[in-house]
Amino acid sequence: xAFNFDQRIDRRHTDSLKWNKYSDRDVLPLWVADTxxxxxxxVIDAIKTRAEHGVFGYGDRPTGLIDAAIARFEQRYQWKVExxxxxxxxxxxxxxxxxxxxxxxxxxxxxxxxxxxxxxxGAAKLAAREQITLPLRCQSGRWVVDFSEAxxxxxxxxxxxxxxxxxx
Numbered sequence: 001x002a003f004n005f006d007q008r009i010d011r012r013h014t015d016s017l018k019w020n021k022y023s024d025r026d027v028l029p030l031w032v033a034d035t036x037x038x039x040x041x042x043v044i045d046a047i048k049t050r051a052e053h054g055v056f057g058y059g060d061r062p063t064g065l066i067d068a069a070i071a072r073f074e075q076r077y078q079w080k081v082e083x084x085x086x087x088x089x090x091x092x093x094x095x096x097x098x099x100x101x102x103x104x105x106x107x108x109x110x111x112x113x114x115x116x117x118x119x120x121x122g123a124a125k126l127a128a129r130e131q132i133t134l135p136l137r138c139q140s141g142r143w144v145v146d147f148s149e150a151x152x153x154x155x156x157x158x159x160x161x162x163x164x165x166x167x168x
Contacts, residue, residue: 096123110160
């Protein structure tokens with residue numbers, strides 16, 4: 001399967017959130033994990049084939065994907081995962097929102113480093129949960145949490161640590 005990473009695709013005049021958010025400023029849109037590469041032909045062909053029948057009802061759990069994930073967890077991490085433990089979501093942002101609501105109560109707090117992908121912060125805000133920000137410090141070329149500074153921010157109501165690596 002060949003990919004052409006040299007093909008330039010200008011998305012500035014489309015509905016691209018990545019390019020439109022700061023379109024009036026001299027900003028490179030590196031704030032979001034969105035590429036400007038054409039999707040591989042095999043992916044485009046698979047979508048076309050799926051769409052050609054014209055019926056778009058509710059789909060079943062993607063067992064092939066779940067089986068592949070389970071095999072990968074076991075092979076790479078020696079972790080035995082049961083299929084019913086896996087919940088398929090439409091994207092990472094909905095997963096962040098569900099995580100905050102499922103794992104914290106309204107009077108509890110989450111913790112996340114800064115900088116971080118903005119939807120981590122948005123998930124806490126949308127759930128009306130407080131979130132502590134742990135600033136990262138550059139030490140020996142690595143960004144790390146200053147745990148001595150972090151300890152002063154804790155009050156015992158923290159129930160969720162949200163991490164993103166790299167910090168997007």
